[in-house]
Amino acid sequence: MISRNVTIKNASGLHLRPTGMLCNEAIRYKSSIKFKSGNGNETNAKSVLSVLGACVKCGDQIEFVCDGPDEEEAMEAMIRLVESGLGE
């Protein structure tokens, strides 16, 4: 299991469209991909509803936790996507 912090950069935060991008990427990996945000709850990065429910805004820091056979690749992909601004 590995974990890493990243700050949300895109202006609208984790709204529907950026969330869709994130989840679409997340479901490509076998490992479980979760993140913890400000409210302390654990969010399933493969579920649009779970991510939207976390109400993550621009500037918020989240901690990704990946666990499984391809956890390194999954983490790499998540961080890259968030840092690229999720299409915004």
Place this chain on the structure above:
Amino acid sequence: MFKGTNASSGIGIGKAVIVEEAELVIKREAVADKTAEVERFKGALDKTMKDTERMAADLATRVGEKEAEIMQGHLMLLMDPMLTGEIENTITGEGICSEYAIEQVCTTYADMFASMDDELMQQRATDMRDIKTRMQRVLLGVESVDISALPEGSILVAKDLTPSMTAGINPKHVTGIVTELGGKTSHSAILARALEIPAVVAVTDFLKKVANGDTVVLDGSEGVVYVNPTAEVEQEYSAKREKFLKEKKELEQYIGKPTVTKDGVTIELVANIGKPEDVEKVLQYDAEGIGLFRTEFLFMDRIAMPTEEEQFEAYKTVAEKMEGKPVIIRTLDIGGDKEIPYMGLEKDENPFLGYRAIRFCLDRKDDVYRPQLRALLRASAYGNIRIMIPMVTCLDEYREAKALIEEIKKELDGEGIAYKKDIQVGIMVETAAASLMADAFAKEVDFFSIGTNDLTQYTMSVDRGNDKVSYLYSPLNPAVLRSIKRVITCAREAGIMVGMCGEAASDPMMIPLLLAFGLNEFSMSASAILYSRKLITNYSIEELQAVADKAMSFVTVKEVEDYMRAFIG
């Protein structure tokens, strides 16, 4: 007459067609074969997803990719493993029918979204309820109302339009939309604007006041609706409709045209924006750049200061989207009138005369001003960014800010970070002091932008928000006009660019005067660009000199207003 919210401009006249979805009766029924019930749910889910895909594709070709995103969003929700998993678990765990399981699970999520403190998230509640009803309708075999088959000249009347209903609208047949619920930013309002169908939303209890076949007249610009109006009213709006369509067509001809006066002077016609998303409108209305990008949005509604990185991304996005066209970005303009808890701003007795804008920023260099200026300089490598300093009253303030910018430039050089070496730094002229000292400022700064909203307020010593004194608030007041003229003259003499970014820049009574004074750049809300281009290209600056001289000879605001009103006709 009924009042509502103006959601999509234009006049609609036609026959009311009330669209009501049959209320679904969802009962909690036990099922014996749970596995079969889960399969039944999966079948309905599959059909709903296929329908949604079809709607998304249809919207993408008929309206645009952006509008299709609403349906793609529904698809994302329908594909969510958490949602479908919970529904399946409810079916098997409680041994109940799919309809009820869907009702329970989707309603929980819809309520969660509705309770969030964020308008965009609250709209997800509408999406959730929409997909819920659609899945249930498939299960119950209830046909959806087919909006695409409405006859020509229909005014669509509904309690609320779900996104999937709006997606089926044929703009050739629907001449207007009236709903009881909704708001300016709801999906249906956005789609109505994209389809250019006049719409009024949030008309209270409208369904009780209208019947199928009634004549309905609506004005989507004003937000008013009439049911079975008198012949006079119908004629009046019919004429208004013709005029609206004619003007719209006429203004569209000005897209892509240069802003040049009859006597050959090129004017810069640019837009004011408040957030990066506004750029879309700027491009749509063909503005030639951005004359004022307010940066306050980055600092509002949040719990901590935005980082340099975050600001850099926002400024860079706008600069890149504008593809080399000028983008004037105003540094932070806040004071005691805004509540930003993390800033540590105390409530000011007189916030507009107090600790605000450049005064505040120069006092908070390390945590506020330096990160913003660094972000601006770094972003300047990606487009034509200019920096504008607000609420300057004396030269010392400008010099101090400029020195800080030079210091940061050296820092960036040392770190090998790119920026626009010859970046222009100008000031907003909006205080009486800056106006009186305009000749001295003009020798040092790269450009002026006259902020008429504040300049009028400070020159007339009037709070325009106070009804009892707001009659004093007019940029056509001789004192304000003299101030504006002086600022423009000083800039022209020193050979620097002078623009205006207050509301006066798009005021038809002000435009001829500003042209005559020699203003180079007019910055306004994007929707006013084309009309202003039409006005400017029809004037000759030379011919306007006599008009300006006459206007400046008056000593009361009434005389100026009467004269200018008669002049523009």
